[in-house]
Amino acid sequence: MMGQPVPQRVSPTTQPHRGVEGEAPAALPLEGATRAPPIAEKPVTKHPPEVPMTPGSTGLVLEEPLLCELSRPGRQSCSLPHANDVPTRAPEATLPAALLRQTPAALPEISEADLVRHFTRLSSWNYCKDAGFFPLGSCTMKHNPRTNEAVAALPGFAYLHPYQDSGTAQGALALIAALEEALKAISGMEAISTCPAAGSHGELTGLMVIRAYLQDRGDPRSRVLIPDSAHGTNPASAAICGYRVTQIPSGPDGLLEPSTVANAMSDDVAAIMVTNPNTLGIFERNIREICDIVHARGGLVYCDGANLNALMGIAQIGEMGVDVMHFNLHKTFTTPHGGGGPGAGPIGVRQPLAPYLPIPRVVKTAAGYGWDASAPKSIGRIKAFYGNFGMLVRAYTYIREMGAPGLRHASEYAVLNANYIRAQLTASYHLPYATPALHECVLTDKWQQPGGVKTLDIAKRLMDYGFHPPTIYFPLLVAGAMMIEPTETESKESCDQFIAAMRAIAKEAQHTPATLTEAPHHTFRRRLDEVMAARSPILTWHQLKG
Amino acid sequence: MRYLPHTPDDIDAMLRTIGAASIDALFQSIPDALRLKGPLALPPACSEPELWRALQGLAEQNATPQRWASFLGGGSYRHFIPAVVWQLVSRGEFLTPYTPYQPELSQGTLQAIFEYQSMMCELFGLDIANASTYDLSTGIVEAVFMAQRITRRSEYCVMQNVHPEIRAVTRTIVGLNPAAQATLVPYTRAGTVDLAALQCVLRPTCSACVVQYPSFFGTIEDLRPIADAVHAAGALLIVAVPDPIAMGLIEAPGTMGADIVVAEGQALGNPTSYGGPYVGIFATRTAYVRQMPGRLTGVTSDVLGRRSFVLTLTTREQHIRRERATSNLCTNQQLCALATTIYTAWLGKEGFRRLARINWEKAEYAREELTRLAGVRATFSAPTFHECVITLPCPAASLLAALQEDRIFGGIALSRWYDDLPNALLVCVTEENTREEIDRFVAAVERHIRG
Numbered sequence: 001m002m003g004q005p006v007p008q009r010v011s012p013t014t015q016p017h018r019g020v021e022g023e024a025p026a027a028l029p030l031e032g033a034t035r036a037p038p039i040a041e042k043p044v045t046k047h048p049p050e051v052p053m054t055p056g057s058t059g060l061v062l063e064e065p066l067l068c069e070l071s072r073p074g075r076q077s078c079s080l081p082h083a084n085d086v087p088t089r090a091p092e093a094t095l096p097a098a099l100l101r102q103t104p105a106a107l108p109e110i111s112e113a114d115l116v117r118h119f120t121r122l123s124s125w126n127y128c129k130d131a132g133f134f135p136l137g138s139c140t141m142k143h144n145p146r147t148n149e150a151v152a153a154l155p156g157f158a159y160l161h162p163y164q165d166s167g168t169a170q171g172a173l174a175l176i177a178a179l180e181e182a183l184k185a186i187s188g189m190e191a192i193s194t195c196p197a198a199g200s201h202g203e204l205t206g207l208m209v210i211r212a213y214l215q216d217r218g219d220p221r222s223r224v225l226i227p228d229s230a231h232g233t234n235p236a237s238a239a240i241c242g243y244r245v246t247q248i249p250s251g252p253d254g255l256l257e258p259s260t261v262a263n264a265m266s267d268d269v270a271a272i273m274v275t276n277p278n279t280l281g282i283f284e285r286n287i288r289e290i291c292d293i294v295h296a297r298g299g300l301v302y303c304d305g306a307n308l309n310a311l312m313g314i315a316q317i318g319e320m321g322v323d324v325m326h327f328n329l330h331k332t333f334t335t336p337h338g339g340g341g342p343g344a345g346p347i348g349v350r351q352p353l354a355p356y357l358p359i360p361r362v363v364k365t366a367a368g369y370g371w372d373a374s375a376p377k378s379i380g381r382i383k384a385f386y387g388n389f390g391m392l393v394r395a396y397t398y399i400r401e402m403g404a405p406g407l408r409h410a411s412e413y414a415v416l417n418a419n420y421i422r423a424q425l426t427a428s429y430h431l432p433y434a435t436p437a438l439h440e441c442v443l444t445d446k447w448q449q450p451g452g453v454k455t456l457d458i459a460k461r462l463m464d465y466g467f468h469p470p471t472i473y474f475p476l477l478v479a480g481a482m483m484i485e486p487t488e489t490e491s492k493e494s495c496d497q498f499i500a501a502m503r504a505i506a507k508e509a510q511h512t513p514a515t516l517t518e519a520p521h522h523t524f525r526r527r528l529d530e531v532m533a534a535r536s537p538i539l540t541w542h543q544l545k546g
Numbered sequence: 547m548r549y550l551p552h553t554p555d556d557i558d559a560m561l562r563t564i565g566a567a568s569i570d571a572l573f574q575s576i577p578d579a580l581r582l583k584g585p586l587a588l589p590p591a592c593s594e595p596e597l598w599r600a601l602q603g604l605a606e607q608n609a610t611p612q613r614w615a616s617f618l619g620g621g622s623y624r625h626f627i628p629a630v631v632w633q634l635v636s637r638g639e640f641l642t643p644y645t646p647y648q649p650e651l652s653q654g655t656l657q658a659i660f661e662y663q664s665m666m667c668e669l670f671g672l673d674i675a676n677a678s679t680y681d682l683s684t685g686i687v688e689a690v691f692m693a694q695r696i697t698r699r700s701e702y703c704v705m706q707n708v709h710p711e712i713r714a715v716t717r718t719i720v721g722l723n724p725a726a727q728a729t730l731v732p733y734t735r736a737g738t739v740d741l742a743a744l745q746c747v748l749r750p751t752c753s754a755c756v757v758q759y760p761s762f763f764g765t766i767e768d769l770r771p772i773a774d775a776v777h778a779a780g781a782l783l784i785v786a787v788p789d790p791i792a793m794g795l796i797e798a799p800g801t802m803g804a805d806i807v808v809a810e811g812q813a814l815g816n817p818t819s820y821g822g823p824y825v826g827i828f829a830t831r832t833a834y835v836r837q838m839p840g841r842l843t844g845v846t847s848d849v850l851g852r853r854s855f856v857l858t859l860t861t862r863e864q865h866i867r868r869e870r871a872t873s874n875l876c877t878n879q880q881l882c883a884l885a886t887t888i889y890t891a892w893l894g895k896e897g898f899r900r901l902a903r904i905n906w907e908k909a910e911y912a913r914e915e916l917t918r919l920a921g922v923r924a925t926f927s928a929p930t931f932h933e934c935v936i937t938l939p940c941p942a943a944s945l946l947a948a949l950q951e952d953r954i955f956g957g958i959a960l961s962r963w964y965d966d967l968p969n970a971l972l973v974c975v976t977e978e979n980t981r982e983e984i985d986r987f988v989a990a991v992e993r994h995i996r997g
């Protein structure tokens with residue numbers, strides 16, 4: 001702590017459960033690692049409990065070069081027919097020389113065994129939801145059922161071509177229609193489009209629907225109100241839609257206050273974008289009043305549904321006065337995040353906005369299901385074909401597995417887990433908003449800062465304990481935010497492990513801050529120089545070779 | 547409920563710790579008036595066997611190329627996907643992490659993105675590529691926005707032989723800005739860009755020109771004269787590539803003067819999946835890197851000096867720059883890009899060339915056989931890669947309906963988008979179409995147009 005004062009902290013209000021803070025076994029330090037400090041304070045017990053206090057990490061990982069470095073002329077992994085079954089012909093004889101590729105792409109030449117090893121080794125450098133607790137706030141990292149993957153891979157779904165006659169794709173269309181019905185039931189919205197490819201794409205699409213509706217009403221408007229707690233995609237999507245963004249502040253308890261909205265509201269405001277529950281995990285309990293204020297001045301209400309995992313079967317966004325919302329199927333409905341995507345971001349609207357939804361739309365006629373692209377008031381197409389169908393299959397499979405009680409329980413336990421973690425950690429970390437929260441909790445580094453430890457250090461140190469860190473430095477209105485969203489698929493033991501690690505880290509911050517500021521110690525790579533990467537970017541093999 | 551681990555004892559213990567009387571009490575912050583009173587109106591929960599029955603039932607109502615001969619293309623292509631691709635992609639370590647914002651825990655995904663960026667640059671003859679856009683159509687939107695930022699101009703022109711849905715998506719989104727006027731440039735009788743018409747519309751207010759290569763009609767042409775004209779007007783050339791396999795045979799657009807290439811990566815290892823998820827490959831020149839949309843992975847080192855990878859130049863992105871970001875892109879198509887990476891490495895240098903050649907030879911064979919039929923001719927005279935348009939003696943839509951009786955998807959009727967091409971059929975042939983299948987298709991076409 002280098003002589004710096006340690007902030008006084010309140011003692012825990014709840015007694016730690018037996019074993020939570022007790023005999024935490026150290027994970028084995030990395031063999032031969034440099035100065036890797038042990039990660040728990042007490043030595044390994046002779047008889048560890050069945051579930052260790054933290055998963056720890058042993059660092060069993062192998063180095064692997066780049067594909068271009070593995071490449072050797074003459075090797076190959078592809079297996080293609082040796083002879084074509086149609087007559088061979090020389091491209092030079094038919095195609096003008098100017099069209100023929102002069103230099104083949106410098107792609108790697110490796111055997112299939114090396115290919116498999118390459119990507120297997122790479123995969124071992126990733127932390128993933130399958131392997132452990134992944135409490136990224138706002139991202140809803142819940143278990144990704146393998147059944148969903150297997151269903152989406154059925155040839156009857158995976159091999160459909162977007163331009164095959166819809167009469168030969170009735171099962172796919174029925175599935176999309178049934179998913180629309182389910183999303184309506186869950187949200188209380190009145191019409192759905194499954195076209196958007198992700199949440200952000202859904203935001204843009206939803207705002208375009210609002211814009212088209214207002215223009216049609218002869219009332220084009222120029223501004224969108226966005227709270228300071230909103231995700232970055234909200235203002236970015238509004239800007240693409242041609243709106244000026246006016247940021248409005250959250251109140252002292254983390255809630256959007258009706259008076260703030262009323263003051264910001266004017267006749268040039270097209271819409272307000274709210275996230276409910278908001279990015280502090282707090283339910284915007286004045287949502288109805290806010291909607292009334294905005295509606296009274298002729299504006300519309302957009303709800304970012306990224307946090308729907310707190311509300312399934314509990315409350316319907318459509319009943320709150322919201323006009324348009326998006327769903328993140330890759331959050332609430334278990335389609336895997338895939339290291340960054342793909343997702344799907346369907347939108348739901350109230351009936352008066354339905355004519356403006358993007359084309360095409362699934363319709364049912366006497367002849368069966370089909371695509372309708374004729375809607376005269378539609379904003380038009382927002383993506384080629386029909387949306388990320390494979391993701392729709394996965395989400396629908398999940399909804400069918402869960403049913404109404406299952407989804408409700410999912411939201412209940414997601415909220416239970418977040419509140420449990422919050423209750424257990426508020427003695428160790430500063431809680432910026434005491435307002436009750438739902439599915440996530442936001443803490444800060446305020447108590448650790450005076451000792452020279454920042455949120456980033458806490459996040460990096462969590463890696464040594466075998467956890468993915470929470471979302472950090474978001475929402476932006478909370479300095480040093482750590483946003484923890486455990487989700488419902490984590491057991492009590494798993495939450496307890498995380499709590500134990502967070503508490504141990506808070507102690508380390510007091511006694512051995514360098515352990516944190518130099519963390520992570522046990523990961524495949526230690527802390528990275530992100531500044532260097534941006535100063536003179538090297539973005540390809542070619543640039544690497546210089 | 548297999549996805550929910552909580553036992554009654556767990557719940558009691560957790561509630562006691564929280565100091566709440568019940569789970570319901572945790573939701574007290576939601577006003578009673580907003581609380582749902584009854585259960586959600588959803589079908590009953592299913593066990594896994596029940597789920598399989600229901601979903602397999604839906605899947606079986608759909609016709610697939612396993613039992614049907616398919617000559618469908620038009621931006622979605624059926625190529626052979628080796629088992630190794632999805633065996634690797636499906637590893638939980640790739641499937642279940644989030645975006646690699648914490649690089650120390652994401653080196654696998656980050657190195658894979660770096661390799662993807664590198665190989666895509668090799669394929670298209672450009673310097674840098676991002677980690678992906680949603681697909682080709684939305685990638686073209688991003689490319690036009692980027693060109694507008696670089697040139698500080700608003701208008702753009704787009705060729706009429708660009709995929710009609712790409713044009714529609716661009717119109718919908720780029721057109722949100724009333725100043726972003728689009729000019730449609732006609733095609734020639736060869737099916738190529740009408741260069742003279744293009745030159746007429748290349749005003750000093752034009753930011754970019756969007757061409758497709760091979761075009762929606764499957765035609766290929768030398769992009770150099772187009773690039774010269776576009777550059778002379780101070781605009782950027784944006785090239786849409788619907789199937790990257792063509793890069794094994796024809797010259798890379800970057801080499802011919804393209805400033806931005808957006809390709810549909812679906813064909814590289816991803817199933818057609820009824821139109822998505824696909825992956826937009828987005829490549830450009832180094833000079834434009836700070837105007838790029840989407841994520842970029844770069845090289846750095848850790849505190850021990852070991853080579854490592856990290857997301858970089860993030861100040862372009864929405865989570866930092868908010869309404870001034872270069873794009874609203876957040877979740878992208880990473881897993882599909884990974885499939886593309888593994889598939890491209892599987893094909894390798896030689897395989898890529900060979901596969902392109904196989905596709906081209908089969909398509910040439912099919913076109914020759916089809917245009918040998920009485921009353922059938924090639925609609926356009928320009929050379930093609932693996933797709934071509936033929937003019938029939940009857941409306942293409944009615945032939946397609948008739949072919950379905952033979953379990954053949956005969957292609958795409960262009961009348962849907964081009965009023966002046968009522969009898970034109972877009973036919974795609976890949977390595978997945980056997981000669982026997984092509985012959986059966988040709989025979990069926992002959993039978994139907996005669997009958």
Ligand SMILES: Cc1ncc(COP(=O)(O)O)c(C=O)c1O
Nearest residue numbers: 138198199200231233306876877
């Ligand atoms: C609150 C919130 N809104 C919107 C988004 C954007 O969603 P997507 O990443 O699917 O575009 C996110 C995703 O992180 C989010 O957390």
